[in-house]
Amino acid sequence: SQQGEEDPQALSIQEGENATMNCSYKTSINNLQWYRQNSGRGLVHLILIRSNEREKHSGRLRVTLDTSKKSSSLLITASRAADTASYFCAPAITGGGNKLTFGTGTQLKVEL
């Protein structure tokens, strides 16, 4: 399968805590992207990490990539109720162009 697989499937935390979700994939990639989907909405691009990068930050988001283990993690620091959403990783396989496949995502719930 070309898609990423997110883990855990569901995560519930308190506001202010950090949330970590993981992604594993099976093929050689050009980059790996993370997306967020709020309930009933389309996916929104969060961050892209290239295959030659190991870590990337964007605001409260921190993404790591380990190509030797074919895995990535997304850390959301100081979570807020507004972070409640589903999060998807999408590995962009080598030679696949813009064709992305998605797993079932991690459903994050941030409680007040």
Place this chain on the structure above:
Amino acid sequence: NAGVTQTPKFQVLKTGQSMTLQCAQDMNHEYMSWYRQDPGMGLRLIHYSVGAGITDQGEVPNGYNVSRSTTEDFPLRLLSAAPSQTSVYFCASSGQARAGELFFGEGSRLTVL
């Protein structure tokens, strides 16, 4: 910019009826694609296009047709709807400048009775 616009947002069909889900983008993106999202299944790629006049099949193309006559539009046609096509459909586009970052529409929720 409106981004990616999908119409209709909701549609109910009877088995055997046909319809077209519309998708338009105003970002001059070369790449466009259609996904369906079902509970517990994630998003699955139906068809995609790398430019006007060029389309190709994704993971689950059966029962769906597409065409790409212009850069802006990428309609998805259901010729004979089946209950198994009940789903939420998302259109997405991407341009060369953003290294494959997909921009998604808000989705079209289709129910086939």
